[in-house]
Every structure is written in C-alpha cells, then in structure tokens.
Ligand SMILES: Nc1ncnc2c1ncn2[C@@H]1O[C@H](COP(=O)(O)OP(=O)(O)O)[C@@H](O)[C@H]1O
C-alpha cells in the first residue's frame with residue numbers, strides 16, 4: 068500500500084496552487100470488509116482544496132469518489148494508521164463525535180446525486196433543517212424568523228418561490244436538487260461537497276444546476292465536486308483523477 | 316427541535332402509527348374499565364357495609380344478650396361512640412297479600428327487629444326508604460310518570476316509628492325486591508306492576524317466626540300481621556330481596572326473647588294453682604350496632620366497646636339475685652364492619668389485584684406492538700436517518716426522534732383510552748340494559764346497508780383492479796355483515812344478573828388512581844417499545860444509509 072501512495076505524482080496532482088488550503092486529505096486509506104474479503108477502495112489518496120477554489124474529482128464508477136467525499140465531509144472514518152484529513156488548522160480525523168456533528172452541520176454542506184430530501188417535510192422545512200439541527204428549541208424560536216428569511220432568499224434566488232410549501236414528491240428532479248443545494252447552503256458553510264449533483268438529471272437541467280454552483284463559486288464558496296463526466300468536470304477551476312484508489 | 320417536527324410528521328403522514336394509537340387506546344380503556352368497575356364494587360361493598368351496619372357490631376346469635384339496655388347505656392357513655400342500637404336478627408316465613416284467594420305466596424325472609432330511632436342514627440336507613448315524595452332535585456330528573464310523583468303527604472306511614480298513621484298499628488319495612496310487584500325501570504326507579512298491589516298502599520303481610528328455647532329446642536311458632544309502612548332500597552340486592560324490618564318489641568315477642576316472668580315449674584303450685592314465680596327474665600337482643608363518633612376509626616371504637624362489654628358483664632354478674640348473666644366476653648363476637656364483611660370484601664379485593672396483574676400483560680402487548688411498528692418505520696426511514704446525520708444530527712438526536720414518537724403515541728393512546736373508558740363506564744348501566752334487549756331493527760338494517768355499500772365498493776375496486784382496496788372493503792363488508800347478522804339474531808340477554816352479583820346496579824365511576832397508573836403505564840411502555848428501534852436508528856451507519864437510492 069505504501070509504495071503505491073508514495074508516488075510523487077499523487078502528491079503534486081492533488082495540490083492546490085497559491086492560496087490558503089482550507090481542506091486537505093493526506094495519504095488517506097479506506098478499506099471495506101465484505102465478508103472475508105477486504106476491498107481497498109482508497110489506497111493513500113491525497114488532495115488539497117484552496118479557499119474559494121472549485122475542484123472536480125473525476126473517476127469512473129466505483130473508483131471511490133463518493134468514499135473520498137464522505138471522508139472529507141466527516142461522514143465516514145478513514146482507516147487507522149493511514150493519513151488524515153485537515154480542515155483549516157484542525158485534524159478532523161481526531162474529532163470526537165460531537166465535533167464531527169458540528170463540522171458536518173456548520174463547516175460543510177453536502178449535495179447528493181439522489182437529492183436526499185426528507186419526503187415528509189416541505190421545501191422550506193427541508194431547507195432550514197440544518198439550521199434546526201444546529202439549535203435547541205429556544206434558540207430555534209429565537210432565530211427562526213431570520214433563518215426562514217435567509218432560506219426564502221436562497222430559494223427564490225434558485226427559482227423556487229412558488230414551491231415553498233410543496234413536498235419533494237411534487238417537484239421535478241431539478242427543483243429537488245435546487246432545494247438540496249439550498250439546504251446545503253443554509254448554514255453558510257465554507258465548503259460545498261457535491262457528489263454527482265447532475266448525475267440524475269438531463270443535460271439542460273444539469274446545466275442549470277452547474278450554473279447555480281458556479282454562481283456560488285463566484286460568491287467565494289469553496290467547492291469539491293465529484294463526477295465521472297469530464298465535460299462537467301471541466302467547468303471547475305481544477306480537475307483531479309481518482310484512479311486505483313489514488314488521486315492522480 | 317427537528318425531532319418534534321419529524322415525530323409529528325411521521326405520526327400524521329401514515330396509517331400504521333394511528334393503528335398503534337388505537338391499540339394503545341383500546342388496551343388502556345380495557346384496563347381502566349375492568350379495574351374501575353371492580354374498584355367501584357369494592358367501594359360499594361364497603362360503603363354499603365358501613366351504612367347498613369354501623370361501625371362496630373356486637374353479636375350473640377339466637378339467644379341474644381340479656382340486659383342489653385345496660386350494655387347500650389355503657390356504650391353510649393363512651394366518648395368514641397355516637398349511637399348504639401339493639402337489634403334482633405332471625406329468619407322467618409312471610410305470607411304475602413297476593414294473589415287473590417286463600418292460596419297466598421309465602422317466602423322466606425331475613426327478619427331484623429329494630430328500634431327505629433336509634434337504628435336510623437346508626438345506619439343510613441332513612442336514606443334507603445324508597446317511597447317518598449321526590450325532592451326538588453329528584454323531581455327535576457325523574458320521569459314524568461314516575462310513581463313517586465303520585466305520593467302525597469300523609470299517604471304513607473312513619474318509617475321512623477314504624478307505625479301506621481291511620482290505625483296507629485306498628486308495621487313493617489320491606490326490601491323493595493321482596494314483593495314481586497315492584498318492577499325495576501330502565502332509569503333505576505321502581506313502578507308497581509299493578510297499582511292496587513302496591514304494598515305500602517294498605518296491604519298487610521303475616522310473619523311467622525320460630526322461637527328457640529334456652530335448651531336449644533324449637534318452640535311453638537308465633538306469627539303476627541303487619542301493615543307495610545314502606546319499602547327500602549339499599550342497592551345491595553341480597554338485602555333488598557330478602558329483608559324485612561319490624562319493631563324490636565315485636566321481634567322479641569315472636570322469638571320469645573321479651574321480658575317475661577319466670578316460674579318454677581318443678582315445685583309445688585301456689586294457692587292460685589300456679590307455679591311459684593322465680594323472678595323476671597330480661598329482654599334480649601342478638602346484636603348491638605354502634606356508630607363511631609366523628610373522626611373515630613372503627614378499630615378505635617372496637618377497642619373501647621370491648622372494654623365497655625367487660626365492665627357491663629362485671630357489673631351485671633356482680634349483682635345479687637340477677638336472673639340471667641350475659642355471656643362472657645369470649646363468647647360474644649365484636650367486629651368492625653370491615654371484619655364482618657371480610658368474607659365478602661376479601662375475595663373481591665384479591666380478584667381486583669389479580670386483574671391488575673393479569674392486565675399488566677396488556678402493557679407488554681402495547682410495548683410489543685409499538686416495537687414492531689417502530690421497527691418497520693425505522694427500517695423504512697433508514698435513508699432519512701442518513702440524511703439527518705449528514706446535516707449534523709447526533710446519534711442522541713436521532714434516538715430522541717423515535718423515543719418522542721413513542722411517547723406521543725403513548726400519550727395520545729392513553730388520552731383516547733381514558734375518554735373511551737369514561738364513555739363506557741359512565742354509561743355502563745345503559746349499555747347493559749341495551750344488551751339486555753333485542754337490538755332495534757334500524758341498527759341491523761343500517762349495518763346491512765353499510766355492509767352492502769362496502770361490498771359494492773369492493774366490486775368496483777375489483778373492476779378497476781385495485782387489489783388492496785378490494786381486500787380492505789371486502790373485509791369491511793364481511794365484518795359489517797357479521798355485526799348486522801349478530802344484531803338481527805340478538806335476543807336480550809341479561810349479563811349482569813343482580814341476583815348473582817350482589818348489587819342491583821353496576822358501578823359507573825372511573826377510578827382516579829387506576830386512570831393515572833394506567834396512563835403512566837401505557838406511556839412508559841410505549842416509550843420502552845420505541846427504545847429498541849430508536850437505538851437501532853441511532854446506530855445506523857449514515858454512509859450505508861445514503862449510498863443507494
Ligand atoms: N459499505 C461498503 N461495503 C463494501 N464495499 C463498499 C461499501 N461502500 C462502497 N463499497 C465499494 O467501494 C467502491 C467505491 O464506491 P464509491 O465510493 O461509491 O464509488 P464511486 O462513488 O466512485 O462510484 C465500490 O466498489 C463499492 O462497491
């Protein structure tokens with residue numbers, strides 16, 4: 068494993084140029100246990116994201132893109148003994164579960180291929196969910212007006228003004244994904260982690276979603292986007308390839 | 316905060332949790348109804364015991380206690396006693412005034428010879444007298460044709476002296492169910508089946524008692540005719556069915572327990588040809604009923620009564636030339652009303668506790684039900700759990716969603732259950748009466764119609780190939796048809812036969828303690844049932860939960 072991860076190409080390809088690094092993975096490994104068989108998905112991947120940068124991770128299906136994104140978002144743990152993940156000056160591999168929850172809640176926002184909205188909640192409720200999770204009852208009642216206003220702004224910016232009280236099943240795929248992006252942004256995170264955000268949409272709807280992500284990027288958001296489609300990846304500032312469990 | 320939102324949404328957006336609520340409600344209602352009715356019985360038993368017999372009963376059956384007046388004086392002197400009243404209890408034959416002709420009906424009765432004034436002071440007799448003018452309050456609620464509306468002042472004898480107002484003769488009070496004339500109505504009031512056989516309206520009964528001599532042999536029976544002054548309704552069926560109350564002196568006479576001159580039959584006759592007089596044999600009473608002064612418990616009174624009896628016995632026994640010495644304290648039974656009724660109360664109390672324990676199993680059913688339903692819901696909501704974790708929700712937060720959900724089901728279910736129990740218990744006598752009659756035609760016609768509607772709905776669903784609806788409607792049609800058939804076939808059955816169950820009405824009050832305990836139990840067990848699926852939810856790996864659509 069080590070000889071593979073030490074290839075200089077991996078380190079250089081993953082490096083951000085110039086500005087401060089906001090999020091980075093150093094030599095992380097991830098092994099899944101399938102019965103008796105160990106599947107090594109990541110074999111020492113390293114990556115760096117600069118503040119305000121839009122980075123695409125390209126890779127074929129099953130190459131471990133989602134796995135890497137989950138590790139970066141603190142949703143999953145890398146193998147012990149391997150490298151770690153840093154967010155600003157902190158090693159998130161060493162976070163306890165409370166710190167991890169806060170990190171997922173405030174520092175990053177996830178967008179998934181299959182939208183992953185809660186079917187029982189309205190568009191508005193889905194959007195403010197991370198803000199509710201961040202607060203107890205009292206703080207929620209205190210901040211509710213302000214947060215709802217921010218959510219409303221985001222949603223209207225995304226063209227969803229007339230959909231606020233609708234349930235996800237009443238929306239088109241594009242509308243669902245726009246809701247999901249609004250949800251990811253409601254707590255004003257520093258990083259957006261998007262896992263094939265257009266993977267389930269037709270080309271023109273996917274284009275609209277990409278425009279929306281581009282807008283956020285222009286407003287200074289740092290973005291990692293995972294995709295297997297090189298034309299979509301090319302919209303980003305920089306692309307890296309995930310091959311054989313290593314970033315190239 | 317999001318937990319409350321989600322718990323409420325999960326509750327209202329699907330049917331299964333509503334079924335759980337309904338099941339919890341039914342369990343709660345069942346426990347509360349059964350335990351409340353049994354507690355009601357216990358309370359009725361206890362309060363009837365106290366109002367029927369006073370707090371402490373001194374008893375020496377058959378031959379009775381001689382010089383009982385002095386015992387009563389002794390007891391009345393106690394600061395713990397309010398009133399004491401002498402009583403003679405025995406069994407006899409009662410010849411009723413009906414039917415027409417010479418071949419009258421004869422029934423066996425329990426006879427209580429009472430001293431009406433002190434007896435009314437010890438017991439609640441005055442309240443149990445049935446035939447009297449309605450109070451304003453009663454008049455407001457009673458039926459328009461209630462027989463008691465026809466009772467005018469002066470029409471009935473004086474129950475407090477047991478005398479007939481017209482003739483001045485001493486009369487009797489009879490339990491309302493002794494005579495077959497009185498007919499119990501739906502609303503619990505009584506009506507004479509034939510006005511002219513209304514016994515307090517000038518009819519007489521003849522009572523025959525069999526005296527037992529001091530040697531234990533049967534003497535010549537004695538009888539006496541009494542006008543019926545009034546009838547009483549204690550609510551205790553056994554008593555209302557078989558008791559007649561007559562003045563103490565009549566009972567003493569009929570049983571040869573009155574004061575009498577005693578002759579020496581073994582010796583020579585005197586100059587008038589009579590045996591020589593030995594002295595006067597005192598009158599006797601077989602029971603003394605005592606009511607405690609305010610704030611005195613029956614047990615405190617009992618201790619004092621025991622000492623009073625001891626003093627009474629010493630005084631009488633120490634006197635020169637006393638004719639008959641009362642039985643010593645060991646031979647006389649002295650009991651509080653609770654002890655007197657223990658044979659009756661004990662089993663009912665045990666039965667109630669057994670019921671409580673048996674019905675606790677129902678809580679486990681509730682918990683199991685909530686558990687299985689929640690297990691399914693957690694399984695179905697795995698992806699939601701992953702989503703929540705991805706936006707930063709903690710394991711405890713996820714746990715709390717489902718615990719809260721279980722708690723809401725427990726609370727809703729127990730509130731509905733209490734409501735249901737309240738409806739059933741407060742109408743239990745009406746429900747019982749309704750079961751006791753044939754079902755009205757409209758009820759089964761309506762049921763058949765609904766069943767038919769459901770069957771038509773089922774056929775329509777089949778033609779549109781909606782299998783689920785077809786099956787549900789089919790089941791509904793079958794059950795409605797079954798209910799309709801059962802109603803149509805139903806002939807009145809009296810489930811609650813007062814002759815078997817001691818009381819003539821069912822208790823119709825919720826037992827507060829039971830309500831509270833049952834509600835808490837249902838809520839706690841719903842939460843416990845939710846705990847296992849909630850823990851499973853908390854342990855869900857968010858990555859796996861999110862991975863696939
Ligand atoms: N929980 C798991 N157990 C076993 N294998 C897994 C698990 N999750 C992912 N994998 C495997 O890891 C590999 C990478 O998956 P993923 O990160 O989803 O790839 P990508 O997003 O690039 O398509 C796949 O071969 C997948 O089958």
Ligand SMILES: [Mg+2]
Pocket residue numbers: 132133134262
């Ligand atoms: Mg993937």
